[in-house]
Amino acid sequence: MQPILSLRQVSKTYASGHTALDHVDLDIHRGEIFALLGPNGAGKTTLISIICGIVTPSTGTILVDGNDAIRQPRAARSKIGLVPQEIAVDMFSRVGSAARYSRGLFGKAPDHAYCDQLLKDLSLWDKRDAKIMELSGGMKRRVMIAKALSHEPDILFLDEPTAGVDVELRRDMWKLIGRLRDRGTTIILTTHYIEEAEEMADRVGVINRGKLLLVEEKTALMKKLGKRELDLSLVEPLAAIPAELGEWQLSLTDDGHRLRYTFDAQAERTGIPSLLRKLHDLNIAFKDLDTSKSSLEDIFVDLVGAQA
Ligand SMILES: Nc1ncnc2c1ncn2[C@@H]1O[C@H](COP(=O)(O)OP(=O)(O)OP(=O)(O)O)[C@@H](O)[C@H]1O
Numbered sequence: 359m360q361p362i363l364s365l366r367q368v369s370k371t372y373a374s375g376h377t378a379l380d381h382v383d384l385d386i387h388r389g390e391i392f393a394l395l396g397p398n399g400a401g402k403t404t405l406i407s408i409i410c411g412i413v414t415p416s417t418g419t420i421l422v423d424g425n426d427a428i429r430q431p432r433a434a435r436s437k438i439g440l441v442p443q444e445i446a447v448d449m450f451s452r453v454g455s456a457a458r459y460s461r462g463l464f465g466k467a468p469d470h471a472y473c474d475q476l477l478k479d480l481s482l483w484d485k486r487d488a489k490i491m492e493l494s495g496g497m498k499r500r501v502m503i504a505k506a507l508s509h510e511p512d513i514l515f516l517d518e519p520t521a522g523v524d525v526e527l528r529r530d531m532w533k534l535i536g537r538l539r540d541r542g543t544t545i546i547l548t549t550h551y552i553e554e555a556e557e558m559a560d561r562v563g564v565i566n567r568g569k570l571l572l573v574e575e576k577t578a579l580m581k582k583l584g585k586r587e588l589d590l591s592l593v594e595p596l597a598a599i600p601a602e603l604g605e606w607q608l609s610l611t612d613d614g615h616r617l618r619y620t621f622d623a624q625a626e627r628t629g630i631p632s633l634l635r636k637l638h639d640l641n642i643a644f645k646d647l648d649t650s651k652s653s654l655e656d657i658f659v660d661l662v663g664a665q666a
Contacts, residue, residue: 360424361385362437362513362544363409368418370404370568378404380568382418386513391535391545393559393576395552395658401568402548403443406515410440423512436464439506443517445498447490447505453477454486456501457508464509476504480534496527503534507543514538516547520554532558552658556580566662588619588630590637590644600640606633617644 363386370379378401386392396402407413409420411431420427422434447456457473477483480500485493490501499519506514516535520528528551535558539545549555555562555576563573572579595614606629609618621628637644 359388362388362423363546364419364421365409366419368405368408368420369416370401370408370413371416378568379408379415382565382568382570384563384570384573386544386546387561388512389539389542389544390560391539391547391558392561392563393555394546394548394563394565395550395555396548396565397550397662400565402565403517404568405565406440406517406546406548410438410515411435436509437512439509439511439514441499441502441506441514441516441519443521445495445502447498447501449489449491451490452486453482453488453490453493453501453504456490457504460505461508466509472510473504473508476507479537480504481530496523496530499523499531500534507538511543513544513546516545518549519547520549520551528554564658564661571661585620585622586628587650588621588633589648589650590617590619591615591646591648592617593643593645596642600642602640603633603636605629617642 363384365382365384368379368382368384369377371377382405394402394405404413408415409422409427411427411434414428420434423437425434425437427434451459454477457476458468458470461468461473474483474486477486480503482497482500482504485497490498493501503514503516519535520531523531532554535545535547547554547558559576561573562576562579564571592615596610596617597614599608599610599617607620609620610616611618619630619633621630
């Protein structure tokens with residue numbers, strides 16, 4: 359299937375001389391949730407702004423559902439809903455009219471039933487007569503989403519959708535994004551909450567200093583780079599790892615009180631039973647054991663750290 363969004367060799371050097379994007383190639387599949395991860399200043403907002411026609415790229419081409427974002431900006435933009443990082447709405451307008459008004463800006467015929475349904479889906483229906491300034495931060499964010507969806511876009515960009523919102527609202531937001539995807543909307547979100555990508559995304563892209571370092575299926579990425587660790591708290595500290603334990607990948611921490619075994623999370627045989635037997639044979643006793651899995655966060659820190 360044709361990608362819904364296709365970027366080729368997109369670069370942006372601002373007038374200041376700063377290169378915010380450096381030859382980015384990216385295809386987004388129809389109907390997926392794609393999370394773009396990157397630290398502050400990595401180029402995420404610049405990338406979204408270019409796709410939405412807000413910033414002009416220095417080089418490169420962008421096709422939005424077959425429309426050239428530079429030569430056919432209106433057609434390209436009509437396919438996209440954008441929820442920016444900053445809440446930017448007319449605080450005096452009423453919730454009920456915000457989506458209807460935004461729809462009009464895209465030149466779409468009024469469809470009150472559709473706009474009302476949006477408010478219901480976003481749990482804003484009870485607030486339809488409230489002024490936007492009377493809403494909580496989380497509710498204002500929902501209004502931003504209603505406005506972004508008002509013209510029935512196929513692609514929804516969410517720039518840091520849950521920055522500064524509490525845990526409960528974040529979970530609500532994730533559910534909402536899941537529902538939108540179920541209805542066929544392609545969702546691209548930027549985040550520096552790795553947990554968000556881990557929870558939601560089908561694919562993950564990692565960007566740092568304007569370069570797209572990697573694009574991968576989330577589960578494949580976690581399989582490929584994921585490691586597991588088994589930590590044993592020893593009864594007696596060890597000065598060194600005995601030679602008899604050479605076949606396992608072990609390290610000593612905590613002044614020899616802790617023996618750590620790192621193994622491939624996906625391997626058929628973990629090697630743990632044989633390691634425990636060997637420890638028993640060597641009279642190395644432990645009082646506690648703990649396992650952990652490397653998260654997307656560990657993988658991300660390794661990737662970005664390697665580029666530093
Ligand atoms: N208009 C501009 N003129 C000059 N430099 C800019 C401009 N806009 C952004 N930059 C710089 O480009 C780089 C990328 O910024 P961008 O906002 O795209 O990053 P980001 O990944 O979205 O970061 P954040 O998560 O902090 O929003 C930063 O170093 C930023 O200072």
